[in-house]
Amino acid sequence: MKLLTQAIPRYLTVCILACLYDTNALAETQAASDVTELETVTVTHKKLNPPNSKPQLDVKTQTGSRLGLTSRETPASITVIDKATIEQRGAQTTQEALERAPGILVSSQPGSAGSVSMRGFTGNQITQLFNGISVQYDVVAARPIDSWLMDRVEVLGGPSSFLYGQAAVGGSINYVSKVAYREKSHHSALFNLGEYWNRRASYDYNGQLGDSKNWFRANVSYLGSEGSMNNTKANSGVLSFSLLSDLTDKLSHTIAVEHQIEKRQAYWGTPLLNPTVNGQIIPWGDARLANTQIKGQIDPGTRFKNYNAADPIFDQQVTWIRDILEYQFSKDTQFKNTFYFYQGDREYQNVEGYDWNATNTAIIRNLSFAVKHDQTIIGNRIELTHDDKVFGMPLKTSAGIDVAYNKQTRSPSTEGGTVSTVNPYNFSVGTYWSNPLATGYVPGARNKLLTVAGYLENRLTLLPKLNLVTGLRVDDIDLENKNYRTPTPPTAANPFGSPADYHRHWTAVTWRAGLMYDITDNLNVYGQYSTAASPPAGLLTTATMTQIRNFDLSTGKQAEIGSKFDFWDKKGSGTVAAYWIERTNMTTQDPQNPQSVLPVGGQSSIGVEANLGLEITPEIAIQGNMAYVDAQFDDFSETVGGRLVSRAGNQPTNVAKWTANGWLTWNFQPEWQWVFGARYVGDRYVDAANSIVIPAYAVFDTQMTWKVHRNAAITARVKNLTDETYAEWGSGGTQPLFLLRDPRIFQMELKLDF
DSSP states (O other): OHHHHHHHHHHHHHHHHHHHSOGGGGGGGHHHHHHHHHHHHOGGGSSOOOTTSSOOOSSBOSSSOSSOOBTTTSSSOEEEEEHHHHHHTTOOBHHHHHTTSTTOEEEOOGGGTTEEEETTEEGGGEEEEETTEEOSOHHHHTOOOBGGGEEEEEEEESOOHHHHOSBOSSEEEEEEEOOOOSOSEEEEEEEEEETTTEEEEEEEEEEEOTTSSEEEEEEEEEEEEOOSSTTOOEEEEEEEEEEEEEOSSSEEEEEEEEEEEEEEOOOOOEEOOOOEETTEEOOTTOGGGTTOOEEOOOOGGGTTOOOSOSSOEEEEEEEEEEEEEEEEEETTEEEEEEEEEEEEEEEEEEEEEEEEOTTSSOEEEEEEEEEEEEEEEEEEEEEEEEEEEETTEEEEEEEEEEEEEEEEEEEEEEEEEEEEEEOSSSOOOOOTTBTTBOOOOOOOEEEEEEEEEEEEEEEEEEETTEEEEEEEEEEEEEEEEEEOSOOBOOOSSOTTOBOSEEEEEEEEEEEEEEEEEEEETTEEEEEEEEEEEEOSSSOTTTOOHHHHTTOOOEEEEEEEEEEEEEETTTTEEEEEEEEEEEEEEEEEEETTEEEEEEEEEEEEEEEEEEEEEEEOSSSEEEEEEEEEEEEEEEEOEEEETTEEEEOTTOOOTTOOSEEEEEEEEEEEETTEEEEEEEEEEOOEESSTTOOEEEOOEEEEEEEEEEEEETTEEEEEEEESTTOOOOEEEEEOSSSOEEEEOOOOEEEEEEEEEO
């Protein structure tokens, strides 16, 4: 609160000074100001290629740079998934929209429902942003929400701490919300009904308030399902509104508010059968399975079973508030201030662990767990962008300061031991609170994280076709932890113990340098080097002394080369990129003391990505992407049976070497369109030992759309056309689970635009 009371007077002072600025002296920049403001608010309402055709290379992005560059102008791999593409692909959540980007895997597993695998890295090594803002708890806070709120999803490959702060080793994902824009009046509505009582009703309005210079936008959506798995009912509602006001010819103001609420019965996964070797069933974790690779298998009779409690809770309420002030000092200088507030309340009550007994005849249920999260963020970001020349060379510069105060309180309650042993096919699991008796929510710990950052980015045109893009960020990170449980003294396993409170401080300096050369107007090449910083383990918003101790931050670095181009008389466009990433100083177990850890671990990856689209004729278009990554642990060890085992050279969990996506769009009549989509994901591993294989899969989707009126279209859609049984994610080691995706699902949809 003290930070808030200090920030508001400064913010108001900036507003007053901006309003008092001599607007007469800037009158000649009126036209330029109007254009700049229009582009700022309606980035993806201009120059968009049709969905599933050519990639969006010529729209300004918010993720790869703060300089207002397009994807084509940025020396990095950037994918833009606009709202029209999200809708055409039938993506109802942010994760469904994201997962078809090059090299991306996603999972909504309840324990970390925002899980993403990208460029050989997973979890908190991927930053997920909301309108360019990190809540620093991404793997949990980025759980899938209704995609109706999104204007687009942008994906930046590789380290990007120089833009968004600590973390972001494998890449950054930015969910960009719909906000008011300068349009007289527009309405959109979407209604969906499908199998498993999958239902959706959404509405979007944007319009001018009378003849004033104010534009208002409102979005509301309901998404519900009974779930294909047993006992997985889900209901969610989202609401957003924003007001854009041109206060003067140079000054604009936007207030944007979003509220999300979700109630969901959680499915934590389907247990894998203990493998049979030479006719004998051997339980997972048995020493006889060491140095073997076995494809995980489920019992078909458990395909739709959910072994969680009868009344599971996986609920969330989130509120976002953004207050954005933009001022055009001149055609060359712009100012932007963003004040933001975030409140997230999450609640869990689940039985999370399930394992076959030694004879594969019963399911043992354990890991009963309940917890509440209460997270609040208050922050303010000031940015200044200026165009100039240095020794006759055009230079565009963006500089800013970002201050964020992040507080999270966790109240966990854990019940040890076995909950129950049940018949795999016919069982009663009981309620969470009565079997076993839970202790209720007991305050555990509170983390307070204050981050003060300064950043600078430049684009210098060395030659008419050669540009140097650089970025630098300095983060001052201050962490305070309060332990509400009984403190514990140091031990061999934890030399620092669990103190009543502790304080840590870090300074992180990260940067990027990239060169881009335009060989022709339709072909460029680039090379870049970037760095990252992240916690040695875990997340700072929930970090314990056991995880961070007196360690420095983990570091990451990437070298990338690539090209962005048009071909076939600009009927086609594409991007290709090759990269190498290394992360060091991550925690690994101490070879001299297997119960302790050292910050000397390492992980690396090398890979290639391609994203191509072609408008073959005015009626037929194709788009596809592929990614290959060779990722490994360079230095990483685990304790197995009291003995330290090196995992160096092994592939990280839930990382697929090969992924690919493709779409064919055929407008075979003026009112009729057919779309066919395909996705392939190669083998992955559940564990760091690489002993349990998640089998590769291929899935196909298809849909037919009939435009019954110029303002209305009906779509019939089939997802997972071949009814493939496949796992989106794997978890556990001695108690492995596959998180299975939905079977074949049929949906009908009505879209209205007027």
